[in-house]
Amino acid sequence: MKDIKIINLIKLYTLLLLSQGPKHGYEIIKELEDKLDKKISTSHIYPFFEQLKKNKVLIIERHKEKNRKTYQLTEKGKNLTKSMINRFAGLIDIAIEPRLKVCIHCACKVYEGGHNEILNKKKLVFCCKHCASTYKKLVKTY
Ligand SMILES: [Zn+2]
Incomplete structure (x- = not known):
């Protein structure tokens, strides 16, 4: 061919x-x-x-x-x-x-948008609000 x-x-x-x-x-x-x-x-x-x-x-x-x-x-x-x-x-x-970002919580890849939050002066990338809130709860328990 x-x-x-x-x-x-x-x-x-x-x-x-x-x-x-x-x-x-x-x-x-x-x-x-x-x-x-x-x-x-x-x-x-x-x-x-x-x-x-x-x-x-x-x-x-x-x-x-x-x-x-x-x-x-x-x-x-x-x-x-x-x-x-x-x-x-x-x-x-x-x-x-x-161009992909990785959600800190679930590790899924985010192409566009996603959900950013500032935690301890660091910008964190999540795929969605739910991952962010679960992550924050986990972090608090440590
Ligand atoms: Zn996620």
Whole structure:
């Protein structure tokens, strides 16, 4: 599978959209425009579809009425997309990790918000009020 390189977000999204099921070309373009907030032209995706088809990643089904085509991932295409998602999820973890705070009480990770309290002049991070109050009760008993 070395011959297929997913070098840009449009291609990545296209494969993700196709992994949801068979779609028409115009559906994919519309969803890409919504998600990426960018004008997408057919020249962005149709050569990519042809390339995917050549690599047996995609089946192009032609419909007689309205000359519409449906694009659908093959088994090989589904596996490719799955491994891509896994790799991508790993990257997202790496990107998010430094922004996480850890709740002092339960050790769960807090991405946004959480609950801060000042205790003995130190700022403490909790995931929620309940963890903070339980923690404070525990600290008092020592
Ligand atoms: Zn907590």
